[in-house]
Amino acid sequence: MSRVRVAIVGGSGYTGGELIRLLLFHPQVEIAQVASGSQAGHFVHSAHPNLRKITTLRFCHPDDLTSCDVLFLCLPHGASQQDIARYRSLAPRVIDLSGDFRLRSTELYQRWYGHEHAAPELLPEAVYGLPELHREELPNASLVSGTGCTATASILGLAPLYRAGLVNRALPLVVEAKVGSSAAGAKASPSSHHPDRSGAVRSFQPTGHRHSAEIIQEMGRLSGGDLQQTVAFSATAIEMVRGILVTAHVFLNERIDEKAIWRAYRESYQREPFMRVVKERSGVYRYPEPKILAGSNYCDVGFELDVEQQRVVVMSALDNLMKGAAGNGVQALNCMFGWDESLGLTFPGLHPA
Numbered sequence: 001m002s003r004v005r006v007a008i009v010g011g012s013g014y015t016g017g018e019l020i021r022l023l024l025f026h027p028q029v030e031i032a033q034v035a036s037g038s039q040a041g042h043f044v045h046s047a048h049p050n051l052r053k054i055t056t057l058r059f060c061h062p063d064d065l066t067s068c069d070v071l072f073l074c075l076p077h078g079a080s081q082q083d084i085a086r087y088r089s090l091a092p093r094v095i096d097l098s099g100d101f102r103l104r105s106t107e108l109y110q111r112w113y114g115h116e117h118a119a120p121e122l123l124p125e126a127v128y129g130l131p132e133l134h135r136e137e138l139p140n141a142s143l144v145s146g147t148g149c150t151a152t153a154s155i156l157g158l159a160p161l162y163r164a165g166l167v168n169r170a171l172p173l174v175v176e177a178k179v180g181s182s183a184a185g186a187k188a189s190p191s192s193h194h195p196d197r198s199g200a201v202r203s204f205q206p207t208g209h210r211h212s213a214e215i216i217q218e219m220g221r222l223s224g225g226d227l228q229q230t231v232a233f234s235a236t237a238i239e240m241v242r243g244i245l246v247t248a249h250v251f252l253n254e255r256i257d258e259k260a261i262w263r264a265y266r267e268s269y270q271r272e273p274f275m276r277v278v279k280e281r282s283g284v285y286r287y288p289e290p291k292i293l294a295g296s297n298y299c300d301v302g303f304e305l306d307v308e309q310q311r312v313v314v315m316s317a318l319d320n321l322m323k324g325a326a327g328n329g330v331q332a333l334n335c336m337f338g339w340d341e342s343l344g345l346t347f348p349g350l351h352p353a
Contacts, residue, residue, distance in 0.1 A: 003030040004337065007091070009062055010074035012036040013186045015097055017048040018326035019072055024055055026330065026344035028337070031055075035062040065090055070336075072329060073097060076185075081118040088143070093336060097146030097329050101126035102214055112213040129332040131341060132156060132272055133218060138335040149324025150177040150235060151214035153246040156275065157301045157316030158215070160268035161250055162222040166260070168253040168310070169229040175215065175248040177233070180240035180290070183320045191237070198239060205235040242321055243290030248314040258305050261312060265301065273342050274323065274331065278302045288317035295319060296349035297327035319349075 006023060010016050011034035023029045034044055040061040045052040047059075065071075071091035073080045080087070080100040087094055103109045106120045117123060127141040128134050130152065138144065147155075154175050161167050181192055191197065191204070212233040220227030262277075269275035278300045280286035288300035299318040306313065318324050327345055334341045 003028055004070060005030050005032040005068045006070045006072065006333075007031070007033040007035065007065060007068040008072045008074060009035045009065070009087070010076075010079075011044070011059060012039045012047040013074055014182050014321055015325045016074040017051075018321045019074060019097075019329065020044060020048060020055070020057075021051060022326060022330050022344050024051070028339055028343060029333075031057065032068050033060050033065055034058075035060050035065055037062055040064075067091065069093065070095065070333065074326075077113075078118075081122075084119050084122065093142050093144075095129065095144045095146070095329050095332060096126075097325055099146075099148060099210060101143060101145040102128060102147065102151075103217060104128075105217070108213050108217065112210050128214075128218065129329065130155065130218070131328075131331050131335050132269075132275065133159065133221075135335055138332055139338060141336060144332055144336065146325060146329055148211035148214050149183055149318070149320035150179060150209070150233075150244055150246065151211035151218075152324050152328065153177065153244045153299065153316040153318050154211070154215050154233075154248060155218045156299045156318075157246055157248055157314045158219060158250065159222060160264040161261075161312065161314070162219050163268060164264040166252050166254070166256065166264065167223075167229075168251045169223065169227070171251040172230040172232050173215075173219075173248065173250060175231065175233045175246060177211075177235045178238045178245045178247075179235060180238065180243045180320060182241050183244070183324075184237075197237075200237060200239060202237045203234065204237050207232075207234065209233050209235050211235075240290065242294045242319050244316075244318055244320050244324060245288065245290050246314075246316040248316070250312045250314055252310045252312060255307070255310060257307075261303055261305060265303070269301075274298050274345070276300045279304075288315045290317040290319065291353060292351045293317055293319045293322075293349050294353055295322065295347055297323050297331060297345040297347075298349065299323045 036059040039059040073096040
């Protein structure tokens with residue numbers, strides 16, 4: 001059987017590099033082209049040195065793309081929507097890993113991104129590419145969005161509680177995400193300058209983070225409609241290259257014991273290939289830890305119940321470039337074609353690292 005021909009636009013960035021790495025070893029996929037406006041003509045390994053002697057692919061210019069079966073877009077925010085008609089003419093299935101098509105509502109998009117969408121008619125059509133929540137929609141999808149890295153960690157940590165109807169939505173949902181430096185992308189900035197970044201624990205978006213919109217959208221869906229609840233989301237940069245650790249404070253609508261929370265998580269995730277509930281009685285790794293997830297597509301979730309306050313502290317960890325970006329995109333690809341979801345994604349991470 002012939003392999004699916006895939007092309008990647010924006011392949012010189014961190015997400016593009018991870019996508020190339022994964023797809024080179026995917027048994028059902030052939031990488032036909034990798035496009036980059038800034039690196040056209042150069043070998044792929046000039047931007048991604050870990051791929052030396054793994055591939056002889058060269059970057060092409062985006063204008064030189066030809067037709068393929070699936071087109072991955074790894075572009076900065078706003079770029080995909082401006083040229084989406086051309087991209088869709090090149091491939092019957094497009095997976096956009098930017099934030100352009102993650103929200104179903106034009107009103108929600110304008111509120112959180114501050115401008116009108118260039119292709120608003122496509123927002124209701126695009127499938128939010130998180131297999132754990134949208135697996136049934138992916139096989140028939142022609143346009144799939146990526147998911148925000150901190151949003152993915154938050155949503156996967158919170159979904160079982162909302163699905164089980166345990167959350168008191170009259171009280172705020174408080175979420176704090178600690179993120180590594182690669183989440184900011186490959187382009188250098190003053191905040192990524194080593195003397196300023198090294199040793200830092202820096203609050204960079206205490207309010208107004210765009211990934212809040214994805215949490216609102218997906219928790220609303222699990223709650224049966226629009227989420228009439230305050231979502232208070234903050235993000236902090238820490239000295240780590242890969243990884244996200246989300247800590248969320250969820251107030252319950254009734255007094256329950258720990259067994260009920262365990263039941264909610266097991267019912268949601270016991271058959272999910274990349275979800276692990278981590279809650280041990282002792283040891284260093286008794287809660288989710290992003291360090292041991294580097295390079296893997298796993299998302300580890302854990303919790304602690306505060307009985308007196310009727311509060312659950314939810315912890316969720318993942319690699320922002322994998323389950324938070326490229327790995328999740330490949331998992332969505334596997335769903336779209338009816339393949340085993342773990343194809344090309346079985347690397348377990350390193351310990352120690």
